[in-house]
Amino acid sequence: MTDRPADAPDAEIVCPARPESLAALLAFVAEASARAGLDRDSTFAVRLAAEEVCTNVIAHAYPNGAAGPVRLRFRRDPAAVLVTVEDLGIPFDPAQVARPAADAAWEARPIGGMGWHLVRESVDEVRHEHLPGGGNRLTLVKRLSPDP
Amino acid sequence: MTDRPADAPDAEIVCPARPESLAALLAFVAEASARAGLDRDSTFAVRLAAEEVCTNVIAHAYPNGAAGPVRLRFRRDPAAVLVTVEDLGIPFDPAQVARPAADAAWEARPIGGMGWHLVRESVDEVRHEHLPGGGNRLTLVKRLSPDP
Amino acid sequence: MEVNVEQRGGTSVVRIAGSVDGLTSDALQAALHQQIEAGATRLVGDLSAVDYTSSAGLRALLGTLKLARQRGGDLRLAAVQPGVLRVLELSGFTSILKVFPDVDTAVESFGA
Amino acid sequence: MEVNVEQRGGTSVVRIAGSVDGLTSDALQAALHQQIEAGATRLVGDLSAVDYTSSAGLRALLGTLKLARQRGGDLRLAAVQPGVLRVLELSGFTSILKVFPDVDTAVESFGA
Ligand SMILES: Nc1ncnc2c1ncn2[C@@H]1O[C@H](COP(=O)(O)OP(=O)(O)O)[C@@H](O)[C@H]1O
Numbered sequence: 001m002t003d004r005p006a007d008a009p010d011a012e013i014v015c016p017a018r019p020e021s022l023a024a025l026l027a028f029v030a031e032a033s034a035r036a037g038l039d040r041d042s043t044f045a046v047r048l049a050a051e052e053v054c055t056n057v058i059a060h061a062y063p064n065g066a067a068g069p070v071r072l073r074f075r076r077d078p079a080a081v082l083v084t085v086e087d088l089g090i091p092f093d094p095a096q097v098a099r100p101a102a103d104a105a106w107e108a109r110p111i112g113g114m115g116w117h118l119v120r121e122s123v124d125e126v127r128h129e130h131l132p133g134g135g136n137r138l139t140l141v142k143r144l145s146p147d148p
Numbered sequence: 149m150t151d152r153p154a155d156a157p158d159a160e161i162v163c164p165a166r167p168e169s170l171a172a173l174l175a176f177v178a179e180a181s182a183r184a185g186l187d188r189d190s191t192f193a194v195r196l197a198a199e200e201v202c203t204n205v206i207a208h209a210y211p212n213g214a215a216g217p218v219r220l221r222f223r224r225d226p227a228a229v230l231v232t233v234e235d236l237g238i239p240f241d242p243a244q245v246a247r248p249a250a251d252a253a254w255e256a257r258p259i260g261g262m263g264w265h266l267v268r269e270s271v272d273e274v275r276h277e278h279l280p281g282g283g284n285r286l287t288l289v290k291r292l293s294p295d296p
Numbered sequence: 297m298e299v300n301v302e303q304r305g306g307t308s309v310v311r312i313a314g315s316v317d318g319l320t321s322d323a324l325q326a327a328l329h330q331q332i333e334a335g336a337t338r339l340v341g342d343l344s345a346v347d348y349t350s351s352a353g354l355r356a357l358l359g360t361l362k363l364a365r366q367r368g369g370d371l372r373l374a375a376v377q378p379g380v381l382r383v384l385e386l387s388g389f390t391s392i393l394k395v396f397p398d399v400d401t402a403v404e405s406f407g408a
Numbered sequence: 409m410e411v412n413v414e415q416r417g418g419t420s421v422v423r424i425a426g427s428v429d430g431l432t433s434d435a436l437q438a439a440l441h442q443q444i445e446a447g448a449t450r451l452v453g454d455l456s457a458v459d460y461t462s463s464a465g466l467r468a469l470l471g472t473l474k475l476a477r478q479r480g481g482d483l484r485l486a487a488v489q490p491g492v493l494r495v496l497e498l499s500g501f502t503s504i505l506k507v508f509p510d511v512d513t514a515v516e517s518f519g520a
């Protein structure tokens with residue numbers, strides 16, 4: 001994991017990948033989105049993608065023993081918002097997650113499995129890198145429509 | 149704020165100084181204390197001091213507008229635990245906080261004002277530094293009794 | 297998030313307000329299942345004041361839908377706001393859940 | 409944290425279990441004040457299962473103590489564990505709050 005940029009000391013959050021941390025992560029994203037002046041739709045989309053990714057890291061990244069960290073950065077560029085989520089957990093490439101079937105009858109519809117599908121539909125781009133020392137960096141890119 | 153040490157990537161938490169972050173901060177301290185093998189009394193003392201300091205940063209460090217970050221580091225040395233809490237908020241030197249009166253009758257006893265007193269009684273040393281760019285670093289030192 | 301339940305004939309109208317996310321979906325699911333356990337299997341979710349849902353909310357809704365239908369009832373939704381509706385559509389929930397423009401229509405759909 | 413209330417004659421025994429901290433103290437205060445608002449001003453806090461309190465817990469206890477006494481009752485504590493007792497002592501609460509070794513003695517102290 002690299003340093004947070006010197007000019008944005010409050011644009012990152014690092015906390016244990018545990019359910020107790022979810023409120024802090026969501027509050028961070030809400031505050032950063034408001035500060036970045038995102039409109040309602042972009043705020044919703046970024047919040048949704050960030051929640052799904054964080055929930056997954058909390059649930060899946062550290063299957064063996066104590067939870068390691070989850071680090072989330074929020075960057076507002078002129079034309080896009082970039083949310084980066086890093087963990088030091090097991091290798092996970094979201095490209096491997098199959099699109100869930102959304103046409104089964106209600107009896108056969110599985111409960112769950114929608115998270116990654118919603119991430120991909122909410123943001124314009126999802127990048128995945130394996131971190132050199134182990135772990136994953138996901139970058140969610142939400143392009144912003146220019147002011148009318 | 150300096151880098152987290154390379155050998156302890158999960159020994160810090162950085163999150164917005166907001167009430168929503170308290171659960172993550174407390175979970176971090178609990179997990180770090182367990183991992184460091186602290187005994188029951190030291191776990192209680194470190195938890196208490198850390199909670200009081202974090203609660204104060206959340207309540208007081210950023211009086212004007214949006215909450216900035218609170219960064220907490222946990223370090224286990226052979227003979228002590230060091231908990232460092234940093235904010236980028238208003239200058240605050242805990243040495244200026246008066247010891248609360250603890251002898252008033254119940255009718256006159258103020259509700260609140262006990263936090264710093266409990267911090268000082270729980271840990272062996274409290275250090276305060278003003279950070280160069282603004283903000284505060286508090287270091288709480290809890291000495292550990294050698295294993296019997 | 298807040299949840300309030302109002303009885304309308306044989307139907308429970310569950311008014312949800314706020315955000316349904318990983319922090320609140322368990323409470324929503326508990327409130328909905330409590331209705332069903334108490335015998336109120338005809339449920340209308342009034343989502344007019346719900347500004348957000350994640351997949352955690354979808355889980356609560358689908359779990360409730362299944363339980364209600366297994367008991368001979370149903371969960372139907374009313375007044376779903378655009379952002380939340382998009383999540384329901386993306387996840388294919390609009391093909392299994394009935395969504396009505398307002399609470400009255402949803403209640404009447406049970407043929408009260 | 410969990411809070412359970414049991415009536416023992418004219419006294420409400422409030423059994424608290426877990427940690428009283430900034431996350432839970434509001435719920436504790438609400439449960440205690442609810443008793444007082446309902447007319448039960450004689451309260452015994454059973455702290456045998458409380459492993460931790462911070463100043464947030466002290467606030468809840470002192471606020472409740474004041475309200476109970478203003479209404480002619482009292483808040484008394486029972487079976488306080490060592491770590492929590494030390495916090496009460498450090499903050500001078502043991503000079504204004506009555507602490508009993510067990511629940512029975514605390515209940516009897518109200519002269520039931
Ligand atoms: N960070 C992660 N690390 C490891 N596995 C993951 C991670 N995120 C997701 N997965 C895997 O991908 C699957 C699909 O995730 P998702 O679409 O969010 O649905 P759900 O979490 O409801 O199963 C998960 O069940 C899990 O097996």
Ligand SMILES: Nc1ncnc2c1ncn2[C@@H]1O[C@H](COP(=O)(O)OP(=O)(O)O)[C@@H](O)[C@H]1O
Nearest residue numbers: 204205208209238240245260261262263264265
């Ligand atoms: N991080 C901080 N930044 C600014 N002021 C603070 C900070 N922490 C404490 N204070 C000040 O010190 C006072 C005493 O704090 P404390 O002993 O914890 O009691 P309480 O928070 O209940 O008032 C606070 O009321 C506040 O005015």
